Amino acid sequence: MDVVINNAWVLTLKNNRLGIIKEGAVGIEGDTITYVGSSKDLNYKQADILIDGTKHVVMPGMVNSHIHTSMQLLRGGAQDLPEIEWMNKGIGPLAKHLTKDDIILGSKLGVLEGIRTGTTTFSEYTKNVEELVEKVYLNYGARVVATETINEVAQKDRSKLKPTDLYELDVAKGDLALRRNEDIFTKFKKSDLVSCLYGPQALDMVSIDTLSEIKRRAIENNSRIHMHVAQGERERIQIEGRFGKGSSTVKILKEKDLLGDYLIAVHCHDTNETERELMVNENVKMIGCPSSISMIDGIIPPIFHYAQLGGDVGIGTDQAPGPGNHNLFREMRTISLLTKTMMKDPTVFPAWEMLQLVTSQGAKVLGLENKIGTLEVGKKADIITFNLNQLLLTPVVSQPFHNFIPNIVYSATGTEIDNVIINGDLIFHNGSFVKVDEQKLIDEANARGEDIYNNAKEDWISADSKMVKDVKKGLL
Amino acid sequence: MDVVINNAWVLTLKNNRLGIIKEGAVGIEGDTITYVGSSKDLNYKQADILIDGTKHVVMPGMVNSHIHTSMQLLRGGAQDLPEIEWMNKGIGPLAKHLTKDDIILGSKLGVLEGIRTGTTTFSEYTKNVEELVEKVYLNYGARVVATETINEVAQKDRSKLKPTDLYELDVAKGDLALRRNEDIFTKFKKSDLVSCLYGPQALDMVSIDTLSEIKRRAIENNSRIHMHVAQGERERIQIEGRFGKGSSTVKILKEKDLLGDYLIAVHCHDTNETERELMVNENVKMIGCPSSISMIDGIIPPIFHYAQLGGDVGIGTDQAPGPGNHNLFREMRTISLLTKTMMKDPTVFPAWEMLQLVTSQGAKVLGLENKIGTLEVGKKADIITFNLNQLLLTPVVSQPFHNFIPNIVYSATGTEIDNVIINGDLIFHNGSFVKVDEQKLIDEANARGEDIYNNAKEDWISADSKMVKDVKKGLL
Numbered sequence: 041m042d043v044v045i046n047n048a049w050v051l052t053l054k055n056n057r058l059g060i061i062k063e064g065a066v067g068i069e070g071d072t073i074t075y076v077g078s079s080k081d082l083n084y085k086q087a088d089i090l091i092d093g094t095k096h097v098v099m100p101g102m103v104n105s106h107i108h109t110s111m112q113l114l115r116g117g118a119q120d121l122p123e124i125e126w127m128n129k130g131i132g133p134l135a136k137h138l139t140k141d142d143i144i145l146g147s148k149l150g151v152l153e154g155i156r157t158g159t160t161t162f163s164e165y166t167k168n169v170e171e172l173v174e175k176v177y178l179n180y181g182a183r184v185v186a187t188e189t190i191n192e193v194a195q196k197d198r199s200k201l202k203p204t205d206l207y208e209l210d211v212a213k214g215d216l217a218l219r220r221n222e223d224i225f226t227k228f229k230k231s232d233l234v235s236c237l238y239g240p241q242a243l244d245m246v247s248i249d250t251l252s253e254i255k256r257r258a259i260e261n262n263s264r265i266h267m268h269v270a271q272g273e274r275e276r277i278q279i280e281g282r283f284g285k286g287s288s289t290v291k292i293l294k295e296k297d298l299l300g301d302y303l304i305a306v307h308c309h310d311t312n313e314t315e316r317e318l319m320v321n322e323n324v325k326m327i328g329c330p331s332s333i334s335m336i337d338g339i340i341p342p343i344f345h346y347a348q349l350g351g352d353v354g355i356g357t358d359q360a361p362g363p364g365n366h367n368l369f370r371e372m373r374t375i376s377l378l379t380k381t382m383m384k385d386p387t388v389f390p391a392w393e394m395l396q397l398v399t400s401q402g403a404k405v406l407g408l409e410n411k412i413g414t415l416e417v418g419k420k421a422d423i424i425t426f427n428l429n430q431l432l433l434t435p436v437v438s439q440p441f442h443n444f445i446p447n448i449v450y451s452a453t454g455t456e457i458d459n460v461i462i463n464g465d466l467i468f469h470n471g472s473f474v475k476v477d478e479q480k481l482i483d484e485a486n487a488r489g490e491d492i493y494n495n496a497k498e499d500w501i502s503a504d505s506k507m508v509k510d511v512k513k514g515l516l
Numbered sequence: 517m518d519v520v521i522n523n524a525w526v527l528t529l530k531n532n533r534l535g536i537i538k539e540g541a542v543g544i545e546g547d548t549i550t551y552v553g554s555s556k557d558l559n560y561k562q563a564d565i566l567i568d569g570t571k572h573v574v575m576p577g578m579v580n581s582h583i584h585t586s587m588q589l590l591r592g593g594a595q596d597l598p599e600i601e602w603m604n605k606g607i608g609p610l611a612k613h614l615t616k617d618d619i620i621l622g623s624k625l626g627v628l629e630g631i632r633t634g635t636t637t638f639s640e641y642t643k644n645v646e647e648l649v650e651k652v653y654l655n656y657g658a659r660v661v662a663t664e665t666i667n668e669v670a671q672k673d674r675s676k677l678k679p680t681d682l683y684e685l686d687v688a689k690g691d692l693a694l695r696r697n698e699d700i701f702t703k704f705k706k707s708d709l710v711s712c713l714y715g716p717q718a719l720d721m722v723s724i725d726t727l728s729e730i731k732r733r734a735i736e737n738n739s740r741i742h743m744h745v746a747q748g749e750r751e752r753i754q755i756e757g758r759f760g761k762g763s764s765t766v767k768i769l770k771e772k773d774l775l776g777d778y779l780i781a782v783h784c785h786d787t788n789e790t791e792r793e794l795m796v797n798e799n800v801k802m803i804g805c806p807s808s809i810s811m812i813d814g815i816i817p818p819i820f821h822y823a824q825l826g827g828d829v830g831i832g833t834d835q836a837p838g839p840g841n842h843n844l845f846r847e848m849r850t851i852s853l854l855t856k857t858m859m860k861d862p863t864v865f866p867a868w869e870m871l872q873l874v875t876s877q878g879a880k881v882l883g884l885e886n887k888i889g890t891l892e893v894g895k896k897a898d899i900i901t902f903n904l905n906q907l908l909l910t911p912v913v914s915q916p917f918h919n920f921i922p923n924i925v926y927s928a929t930g931t932e933i934d935n936v937i938i939n940g941d942l943i944f945h946n947g948s949f950v951k952v953d954e955q956k957l958i959d960e961a962n963a964r965g966e967d968i969y970n971n972a973k974e975d976w977i978s979a980d981s982k983m984v985k986d987v988k989k990g991l992l
Contacts, residue, residue: 057990113911116919119926120866153907331853335926338856338864364927365908377807377850378857380814387982388814390596392991431629432841434958435589435965440973441983441992443592443965450595450811451840453929482910489911489919497916506863507917514533515868516917 041075043068043466044084045425045459048093049444052076052415053100053399058392059415060442066098068421071232071464076415089466091459095429095436097444099395100415101160101183101422101462102368103402105327106266106306106356109150109176110143110166111135113489114361121506123337128199129505131361137496142488147176149485150366152476154357155182157367157454160422160462163327163356163406165189165239165266167217170224173234180476181465183422185406186228187239187266188221190214190254192246203274206281207244214250218257225261232420233463235408237266237304243289244278248296258302264325264407269293269305272337276310290315299324304405306356308346309339316342320351325405330375332358343397344379344389354405355397368398369454376449391449425459426452517551519544519942520560521901521935524569525920528552528891529576529875534868535891536918542574544897547708547940552891565942567935571905571912573920575871576891577636577659577898577938578844579878581803582742582782582832585626585652585842586619586642587611589965593837597982599813604675605981607837613972618964623652625961626842628952630833631658633843633930636898636938639803639832639882641665641715641742643693646700649710656952657941659898661882662704663715663742664697666690666730668722679750682757683720690726694733701737708896709939711884713742713780719765720754724772734778740801740883745769745781748813752786766791775800780881782832784822785815792818796827801881806851808834819873820855820865830881831873844874845930852925867925901935902928 050064065082067075075082084090111117111131118130138146154162163185164172170188177184192214193207201207221238228234238254240246246254258265270276270289279287290311293299301323308316308326319326328341347353355375357366372394379389403413412422428436428444432451437443460468467474493500501508510516526540541558543551551558560566587593587607594606614622630638639661640648646664653660668690669683677683697714704710714730716722722730734741746752746765755763766787769775777799784792784802795802804817823829831851833842848870855865879889888898904912904920908927913919936944943950969976977984986992 058992059990115909115911115927116913116921116923119922120863122861122863126862149907149910156907334853334857336862338860338862340857362926364923367908367929370929374853377810377854381810381816381854381858384814385598386602386812386814387596387598390986390991392986429955429958431625431632431954431958432843433591434625435591435962437592437965437969439966439969440976441987443969445592445992446595447592447840450838451591453843453846453931455929455931478907479905482905482907486911489913490915493913493915493919500916510866510868511917514535515866516534516921 041067041087043089044087045091045093045098046079048096048098051099054414073419073421097426100399101424102158102398103161104159105163105354105402108359109147112146112150112360117361119362125505129503133499133503134496137492144175147172154366155460158424158457181467183233185235187237189239190217191241209247237264240267242268244275264302266304270310271307320349325352327354327356329356329358331363335363340378340382352404354402367454369452372449391446394449421464423461427456427458517543517563519565520563521567521569521574522555524572524574527575530890549895549897573902576875577900578634578874579637580635581639581830581878584835585623588622588626588836590837595838601981605979609975609979610972613968620651623648630842634900634933657943659709661711663713665715666693667717685723713740716743718744720751740778742780746786747783796825801828803830803832805832805834807839811839816854816858828880830878843930845928848925867922870925897940899937903932903934
């Protein structure tokens with residue numbers, strides 16, 4: 041075998057159970073898992089790389105179902121702002137000064153911090169995703185689900201529009217974007233690390249004709265549509281303006297025959313129970329982004345509601361300016377606590393369910409359940425090890441229950457991950473990246489950070505957000 | 517000077533501002549801060565210990581305003597349970613098997629994990645607090661505010677009572693406890709690390725006569741009363757039973773002249789706006805425990821409401837079985853996010869205010885504002901360094917605002933702390949405890965953990981909580 045991890049607590053996450061194996065081992069040949077079982081039944085002496093799993097949990101690499109890494113250099117750039125100021129007065133004046141290289145550099149930061157905290161699959165959503173796939177994800181050996189943004193809004197600068205001004209849609213723009221979207225299917229066809237989705241940005245930003253064409257192609261290509269659905273007021277106003285008072289995104293999608301098992305709906309904040317039932321019945325998948333949305337909008341994503349109806353749900357970290365980073369351990373705890381308080385019920389979203397959300401459920405939402413998301417012979421070797429040997433997780437007990445299951449969800453920080461294997465490759469080993477010079481990247485990002493903010497200084501100050509006022513008061 | 521930290525971003529937290537000093541230094545002689553200012557104006561070549569603060573933030577040690585460490589060995593022992601099961605069927609059957617030594621050992625874990633994540637002052641609340649002060653806090657050199665529990669409930673085992681059965685109160689029991697409480701004042705009078713509070717457990721568990729006597733002594737001793745106030749339904753039922761329908765804890769405290777600047781009220785979940793106004797007007801201090809209470813009860817503590825009224829508020833971690841650990845970085849982020857969603861307003865509880873809650877505000881609530889909570893010449897040297905040089909906090913930018921302020925609150929994990937100084941003593945240095953063998957403690961706790969759970973196994977299973985059912989389903 042090429043790699044063996046032995047003597048560990050193995051969590052297979054198979055069949056909607058934890059599937060705990062005591063003194064378990066996982067064996068890998070090439071890119072594939074070839075053994076999951078007891079350590080003592082495996083002859084691991086012939087392994088090329090042997091990782092001692094003593095006092096460790098071994099589990100499937102985590103799936104970040106919705107992520108934008110392109111603004112990562114703006115981490116900490118906008119938060120504690122009124123929702124309406126966040127983009128226009130907070131991030132906007134800074135983002136204007138990001139160069140193409142800054143986007144690549146930022147994305148590198150985002151992907152490495154994801155890997156470092158146990159994420160092996162990233163569902164990246166951006167314009168010109170091809171470049172990030174090549175220069176960042178494949179460069180680092182990360183698994184990526186690539187979505188190219190398709191947006192037909194004609195106006196380049198929407199910050200000049202009033203909320204009630206309807207966007208003009210430019211179908212030619214959509215065509216171009218759809219061509220870029222199709223290109224990635226061709227380009228990465230043979231890559232085992234890349235899969236592709238279609239990315240109409242939202243119902244208010246694409247025409248029904250384009251959406252219908254995308255649906256046709258998604259079905260033809262055996263792929264899915266990854267779309268922001270019913271995110272909030274901005275979208276609602278546009279939908280009512282275009283389709284009439286009382287219209288909603290979900291109603292229109294249903295009416296136009298655009299709800300189906302090919303749809304992955306992100307956010308869904310502005311949906312009601314009836315609409316969510318409709319979506320679940322049509323086998324639509326849902327993704328929520330707990331830290332991002334609670335931080336920027338003060339909203340708890342309806343992930344629990346959707347799961348309660350029997351829908352498949354995944355978790356994403358969305359973007360960094362706001363909540364800060366791409367750490368799925370943090371997201372497990374965040375959505376569990378937020379949901380417990382929303383429902384005034386401490387039993388909802390228990391630890392085991394959080395572990396499923398970021399592994400097997402995430403894989404299912406993205407259509408990768410036959411490839412990743414659990415530890416099973418024949419699946420791709422996306423595997424992480426979690427070091428239980430530390431103060432904040434002590435004691436480790438296995439009788440009459442495994443106390444480390446809740447502790448991984450509620451006590452861990454994400455920094456406990458010490459090995460990350462993606463597609464059979466050991467990317468992060470004993471707490472360090474095998475091929476990446478992490479400190480060099482940090483230094484580059486720091487240098488660029490100072491430059492970007494320096495260039496953006498005047499724009500940022502003249503936007504006069506609440507943050508500018510806080511700076512003047514010595515609070516930022 | 518004995519210790520100097522130079523070239524750092526110093527946050528003084530003075531005067532309700534961040535008080536950021538670029539390339540700043542802090543100097544210490546004995547137990548006292550003797551320099552806070554620019555690095556270049558300080559001759560630090562004569563320092564006994566020089567800590568290079570490059571790429572670090574130096575800030576006041578954090579104040580955990582309400583903590584019970586005695587059940588720390590039961591971390592991960594009960595969560596995701598109905599509130600009513602948590603104590604009786606979750607923790608109870610395990611806690612019965614904790615020995616006196618287990619309580620000490622657990623407390624050690626709790627205090628060390630607090631120090632490791634930047635806490636320098638612990639407001640410990642327990643029965644027989646004297647033992648923890650001596651064997652744990654002073655042993656490790658931690659600053660402690662010690663509260664001895666005073667509880668007059670006659671019934672030893674309350675699990676047999678129906679919720680509507682009134683407790684019998686035994687004033688003799690209260691007298692004994694009050695004597696223990698007074699003893700710690702005498703015993704630790706000369707210790708610079710220890711201060712003491714009075715600890716009537718809650719209004720439903722002590723008589724008005726005892727409370728009035730405690731108040732008299734607290735004022736005489738220039739101390740304060742640290743009490744659980746209006747925690748929830750159990751207390752409400754008892755108060756109405758004793759004082760009549762429509763009674764509430766706050767109303768009774770007011771009526772009996774027991775609200776004043778000597779009172780530190782923990783929790784306050786079952787208070788309304790009028791009652792909170794009354795408390796703030798009487799200069800009562802409030803403490804909330806975000807992770808603990810959201811996890812166990814699905815409740816968001818009314819910390820924001822109290823602060824909005826102008827009241828002084830602090831943050832505590834309460835106990836570990838449930839939320840897991842004592843990490844105030846986690847608490848800052850947790851209460852900010854919970855409050856943003858509760859108020860549906862992302863501007864509330866911004867980063868700078870969270871930093872105040874766990875430093876200057878915490879000190880004020882406990883009556884220690886002249887001693888700790890900010891970095892100022894003449895104050896006690898409780899100081900932590902936070903390493904900004906890492907992936908999850910990159911880039912670090914200082915113009916036109918300091919992006920690391922929100923990043924410390926929203927992105928940090930608490931593991932970034934690499935030096936902790938308490939009362940001038942360097943306890944934790946470059947990521948390791950100076951005098952404590954951390955691994956030895958972890959190993960001891962693991963061994964005891966397995967024993968305790970093994971002994972408790974039958975009791976735990978026969979209590980038949982939801983957790984037992986989850987184990988049977990392979991989910992725990």
